[in-house]
Amino acid sequence: MQAYQLEAFGLDHLRRTDSAVPPPGPGEVAVDVDALSLNYRDLMVIKGLYNPKLRLPAVPVSDGAGVVSAVGAGVTRVRVGDRVASHFVSGWIDGPFRQAYLATTLGTPATGLAAERVILPAEAVVPWPAGYSAAEAATLPIAxxxxxxxxxxxxxxxxxxxxxxxxxxxxxxxxxxxxxxxxxxxxxxxxxxxxxxxxxxxxxxxxxxxxxxxxxxxxxxxxxxxxxxxxxxxxxxxxxxxxxxxxxxxxxxxxxxxxxxxxxxxxxxxxxxxxxxxxxxIMVDSRAAFEAMNRFIAEKRIRPVIDRTFPFDRLVDALRCLEVGEHFGKIVVHVREDG
Ligand SMILES: NC(=O)c1ccc[n+]([C@@H]2O[C@H](COP(=O)([O-])OP(=O)(O)OC[C@H]3O[C@@H](n4cnc5c(N)ncnc54)[C@H](OP(=O)(O)O)[C@@H]3O)[C@@H](O)[C@H]2O)c1
Missing domain, CATH: 3.40.50.720 (NAD(P)-binding Rossmann-like Domain)
Structure with a gap:
């Protein structure tokens, strides 16, 4: 499975690697990622501005959407085949924000989504609104x-x-x-x-x-x-x-x-x-808020504004596009051609 690894800080140090992905452990799911969306935070993480002490190598990019391809022991929330988006502050399920949740944000310090397959806590995925594509769903978790x-x-x-x-x-x-x-x-x-x-x-x-x-x-x-x-x-x-x-x-x-x-x-x-x-x-929001938002988006039939799309092998170009700020709304990267 292909993934991007940040080997040192800077866009020039993002390498595409090939490695086996282990099966999900207890309480985890494997998600085959179809699409990513980019956020300004991804640039800050990659440049070392967000967390200069980040342990490298690390898989960057916080937001993605795809299909659950395997579930670990004890997982009942989602099933194989479910179409899900990642939940950025993955430990924040409901209720007030707590400092400890910062250790659970995806795209560092927890794993990023810039990979064909990722292992996530089962609690860190959310079904996306009916009628959405994976590319559209990938715009939801942070923005x-x-x-x-x-x-x-x-x-x-x-x-x-x-x-x-x-x-x-x-x-x-x-x-x-x-x-x-x-x-x-x-x-x-x-x-x-x-x-x-x-x-x-x-x-x-x-x-x-x-x-x-x-x-x-x-x-x-x-x-x-x-x-x-x-x-x-x-x-x-x-x-x-x-x-x-x-x-x-x-x-x-x-x-x-x-x-x-x-x-x-x-x-x-x-x-x-x-x-x-x-x-x-503001530090994004809880999974309960994510689910409430998805109900509102479905009811109001709101479609995200995706300005530009890139294939997975051009992730670095997509990040450079974000960096110059010419985009309007969201930039999406298709990990799978039809994602
Ligand atoms: N705290 C949180 O929970 C949270 C969550 C998400 C994002 N953020 C932060 O929110 C910011 C926006 O994120 P994003 O992903 O939406 O970024 P983005 O897509 O990269 O937005 C870039 C756009 O911001 C506008 N901009 C740049 N400098 C500006 C300025 N001085 N005054 C007004 N507008 C300016 C420009 O729009 P024009 O080209 O139209 O001028 C630029 O195209 C980032 O700093 C990000 O880290 C925080």
Whole structure:
């Protein structure tokens, strides 16, 4: 079975290897992976920015979908032949988040999905919405579930409320699609007009080019009668956080999840306290939330936006494509031709 191994940090050190995969142990399943989707996190892991102490070699890439090909002793949740997506924080089944769950995230420190067959805990797989392809299902575990976490688990978004999100990457486009299906008004920013046009086609109510309008927080206030968004889904991090705080209404929520501009910086804390803002960190979500999201997606018939696809032997090219940020929504890698 073919797999990619990260032998040293950097995209140049990702090697395709061939090795036998052992049968699943007790409580485990073997999944024949049909498709992967890429997340910004995968790049950070590969470059050594996410966890510089990561033990190598390691199989990267967090998100995938495929078919259960074998089950270990004691597994009753899933059966051979079931079509499943991976669950990123694999130890987080339900209830509040716990620090210990960080040791269970797929694509390091737990195994990644960049392989033809992977062994996963039976608890770490989720059936995907009816009618989805494996490629579509592979977009769900991080990007869609993070958007859901921001909108539902943290944001408690109601119809008619205003949601602001930044950029047009995987999480932001899933935020746009889910928020529109919830009846929210969506404001979205991008560096490119052609991407904003695609956002309008997906239902975005207000689009702002943050390159042409560097004071985009003022533009958000203009579009919200001076009040600001009820919920801001902060995908970019410290470089944009102050403007996000300004663009959020008093008493509103900022779902802080992104690191596109880095993982540390200064923040004007006065904005948080004077506006009584709730700033809430996001670490994707639980399996129970994943299952609830899948029911919503099936009911609302939402299809993911897959911008570009690559074959498995071009995984590194797909990661370089993610790195330059020209994509809109998701990039998918087909591990099997028909996956
Ligand atoms: N905490 C969590 O649970 C969690 C989960 C998922 C993702 N994340 C993080 O969230 C971020 C987004 O992830 P992703 O996978 O959606 O990334 P992605 O698909 O790589 O998104 C890249 C897009 O973000 C936009 N962008 C880049 N810099 C920006 C800036 N300064 N201001 C506004 N937009 C900017 C660009 O959109 P335009 O080209 O339109 O300008 C770019 O194309 C990453 O930092 C990722 O690590 C966190």
């Amino acid at each position: 869609a579930l993070t958007a859901w976490s921001a909108l539902v688990t943290v944001g408690d978004v109601r119809p008619g409320q205003t949601v602001l999100t930044l950029g047009t990457g995987g999480v932001a486009i899933w935020t746009l699609q889910l928020a529109k299906a919830m009846g929210a008004r969506v404001i979205i920013t991008s560096s490119r007009d052609d991407k904003l046009e695609r956002c309008r086609a997906l239902g975005a109510d207000v689009t702002i080019n943050y390159t042409r309008e560097p004071e985009w927080d003022a533009a958000v206030l203009e579009q919200t009668s001076g009040e600001g968004a009820d919920l801001t889904v902060e995908t970019a991090g410290p470089g944009t956080l102050d403007r996000s705080l300004k663009a959020t209404r008093a008493g509103g929520t900022v779902a802080l999840l992104g690191a596109l501009t880095g993982r540390q910086g200064t923040v004007t804390t006065g904005l948080i306290l004077m506006k009584r803002l709730r700033v809430c960190g």
